[in-house]
Amino acid sequence: MAVQHPLLEVNDLSVSFKMEDECFDAVKNISFTLEKGQTLALVGESGSGKSVSSSSIMGLLPNNARIGEQSAIRFQGQDLLGMDEKAFRNIRGDRIAMIFQEPMTSLNPYMPVGEQVAEAIIHHRGVSKREAMEQTLALFEKVHLPEPGKRLNHYPHEFSGGQLQRIMIAMALANTPDILVADEPTTALDVTVQAEVLNLLKEIQAEMGMAILFITHDLGVVRHFADDVVVMCKGEVVETGTVEGVFTAPKHDYTKMLLDAEPKPGMHETDLSSPNILEVRDLRVNYVLKNNWLGQPTELLQAVKGIDLTLKQGQTVGIVGESGSGKSTMGRAIMQLLDSQGDITFQGKRFSDMTNQQRFELKRNMQMVFQDPFGSLSPRMTVGEIVTEPLTVFTDLSHQERLAKAKKALEEVRLDPASINRYPHEFSGGQRQRIAIARALILEPQFILLDEPTSALDRSVQLTVLELLKDIQQRRNIAYLFISHDLSVVRAISDEVIVMQKGAVVERGTPEQIFDNPQEAYTQRLISACMLIDEGAAA
Known part of the structure; x- marks a missing residue:
């Protein structure tokens, strides 16, 4: 047998x-x-x-x-x-x-x-x-x-x-x-x-x-x-x-x-009398899908359709929506990583009026954490080199001073400072995302765009990172634009929530307005799906 x-x-x-x-x-x-x-x-x-x-x-x-x-x-x-x-x-x-x-x-x-x-x-x-x-x-x-x-x-x-x-x-x-x-x-x-x-x-x-x-x-x-x-x-x-x-x-x-471990609503409140640090007016991003034989575009994809956004110093605005809704495209356009139309003003200065050198100098105060931590970390650089790279570009600190700041940044995101000589492939996905967050924080910027910063993290580490981001925001008065598909995380950290669908804003308001009393059918569908998963955890 x-x-x-x-x-x-x-x-x-x-x-x-x-x-x-x-x-x-x-x-x-x-x-x-x-x-x-x-x-x-x-x-x-x-x-x-x-x-x-x-x-x-x-x-x-x-x-x-x-x-x-x-x-x-x-x-x-x-x-x-x-x-x-x-x-x-x-x-x-x-x-x-x-x-x-x-x-x-x-x-x-x-x-x-x-x-x-x-x-x-x-x-x-x-x-x-x-x-x-x-x-x-x-x-x-x-x-x-x-x-x-x-x-x-x-x-x-x-x-x-x-x-x-x-x-x-x-x-x-x-x-x-x-x-x-x-x-x-x-x-x-x-x-x-x-x-x-x-x-x-x-x-x-x-x-x-x-x-x-x-x-x-x-x-x-x-x-x-x-x-x-x-x-x-x-x-x-x-x-x-x-x-x-x-x-x-x-x-x-x-x-x-x-x-x-579950993010709790109302982790942060902002003084709404604070000055604006970022203003976006009629932001549009188009992708060319087809050109004619003269090289002129004949078919366009409107990825972002005339979005307005205001972010105050020390405030967190959360952006939610399904994949392909234009969240990340909008973020990259704000960070000048994509060509766009419309006005983007940072610290009272319009990017369209600046020289390349002025844009470069201003970007010290604008940092970004990308969605894909493996793709955004060089596989040929150690963790110490990755985290200290912004310091080599924007500061005159010595090698030892840079390493000391890198170790402190790694401790803040709950990573062992002794791992400073290891390479990205030796870390899990969640650990790599924490390295990316440490790199963004090391220059002590006034604005950080966080594109799915906790998507690769387990819930307990999410809480640690959210508490860390909140603590740093309160101490340094940093503004966050927080892009995520995780509605519970967005609700926990945001002062204002913007809901996007197919490149356009369909609803915006406080977390309480959006999550407790959504007005649009699309927002209601998002929240219902989130509740289904969350009820599974609580059952």
């Missing part, structure tokens, strides 16, 4: 990273199993070992990683750790597929997205390119990518973060895998799309009997989506069980802390 093996077995998995003069233990003797049709969630703070565990299963660890001698990972009884690379490639992407946390760094910037998804289908299925493109179009429709037929030939940089994640989900599902490893698959998605994608994954799972290993810091998603949960802390498993059992009666103090 044949022995029945679990679909996936992980036994005594240990992973360490060899550094210059030390060895860092990232995962310490963890074990779990995954059955057909099961959804198992790995949860824990950034740096707890969740993503390292998933990379071990996929055979995607960096060269300096070492797996323990007693460790074992088996897929349907087959030893994955002892498998040669050619055999592993036949399983990876076909039988076991993965959705990565950072879609922009996972997609080839030189290939249209349709060809990238079709390539995976052709490689594993051997179908023609035409058939593969037809299947790709159907997958894009399934994951609710806007105008899927037109977007097949577009490149990754032409999509928002949430749209890129939907493309990655389509690619992972292309070959109907037995196991889907989903590493923070909804991090970049707004709440309405998040709910749609989770329901889509559930439908496909029921149809295919697919097992899902779900790695996330969002406990609301876990409660809404998973069957069982493994709680990790500092590389170790501290609690396991059914979602219902762990969420209703957590046994470990760490699990209780995670469940209690």
